[in-house]
Ligand code: AMP
């Protein structure tokens with residue numbers, strides 16, 4: 001593994017729009033920040049795809065032997081319904097609608113987020129900080145930006161002055177926009193707006209009396225602007241300049257552009273060496289989003305209870321489906337694509353199950369060392385998981401041919417094959433070994449089938465007390481029986 005660690009890893013940097021050779025600031029160490037979820041609703045599969053892309057990247061860095069400090073925040077304040085600094089806080093709005101404390105909303109959806117990520121076999125980040133836990137740090141940054149002349153205070157709110165910043169820096173360099181174009185494309189400022197220019201963004205917003213999520217500050221009671229939390233938390237845990245900042249493509253503008261502006265205003269230099277953006281998951285060709293209703297929740301896919309799906313799919317199959325696309329490509333989800341992924345996943349796992357049993361010979365008829373290097377090469381080329389998967393299927397083909405004694409493998413190559421398959425399938429792609437995870441569930445399914453059989457017999461004997469007892473007690477355990485014309489099916 002040491003030899004492959006030193007191979008060049010190339011990463012597509014959104015800032016330059018090019019693939020660049022990756023060079024960490026401190027040899028052997030990586031600092032990576034990824035914008036986390038706004039916890040005001042259940043995560044949908046689109047959100048999961050972005051976080052999964054970075055989970056895979058985190059996993060690959062670990063395989064290469066890097067010590068990674070991976071910071072993924074929780075946005076629990078400051079994210080307004082409207083990107084132009086208007087409207088309610090998303091969490092406060094949900095709290096009002098559901099008559100809950102905002103922190104109850106935060107707790108509920110943070111727990112949901114963690115549960116879903118665990119089902120998908122995510123590795124936990126090194127630090128998972130919250131916006132509300134870093135209000136003091138955010139206030140300090142605002143003071144600094146004000147002192148340096150890049151922001152102004154109006155009536156208890158503080159705004160970042162994009163025009164002043166753009167005189168000495170380049171606002172728009174990440175998203176490839178020019179401030180002049182943005183200005184000519186925007187409507188005049190609304191008469192009631194406090195901003196000097198529509199492009200300015202809030203660092204601190206005054207809290208109106210009805211706004212519950214509020215903190216004291218030098219400018220009066222209020223709350224931080226959304227972009228500020230990521231600058232505060234990334235600087236605190238990773239420093240003024242760190243290696244990697246990631247997020248979904250839709251965060252490039254304005255969120256990440258504003259993060260760059262804030263950090264450059266404070267420190268005079270760029271905060272991030274490599275900006276990585278994961279592309280969107282679409283459903284029926286349209287971006288998956290909760291707000292439009294064009295979304296699937298992870299639990300709906302695990303149970304099959306969604307009109308877009310003909311059946312349930314396991315978290316590993318969904319994960320395998322996501323990994324079959326490069327993280328920078330748009331991926332459209334459909335029932336057919338999931339069915340095809342399930343077939344592929346089963347084939348891969350079957351080959352891994354058979355690996356131990358394949359016989360060894362004095363010679364190998366396939367170059368397993370070159371194949372191992374090609375697996376690394378795929379991932380070293382901007383984490384190209386679809387090419388990696390194609391390589392894994394070359395190994396599947398070899399395993400099947402060796403079993404049929406049409407090809408041969410030496411003991412040494414068998415260890416290379418086993419180690420490489422395990423590293424990439426389980427450690428990097430994060431798929432779970434069906435034999436480990438499903439052994440228990442297969443037995444459980446067998447037990448439920450036995451109970452269905454006993455219930456059928458009870459009903460035939462008109463022993464309805466027993467049949468109802470079986471049904472009700474299973475229901476209490478979360479196992480639902482459904483009687484249909486072709487017999488009884490169940491859902492765990
Ligand atoms: P949010 O909770 O809205 O702040 O989003 C959390 C993360 O999910 C962000 O990185 C978004 O870019 C990402 N995201 C939102 N919708 C999608 C989608 N349809 N496909 C992939 N990522 C998404």
Ligand code: ZN
Nearest residue numbers: 035036230255
């Ligand atoms: Zn962020």
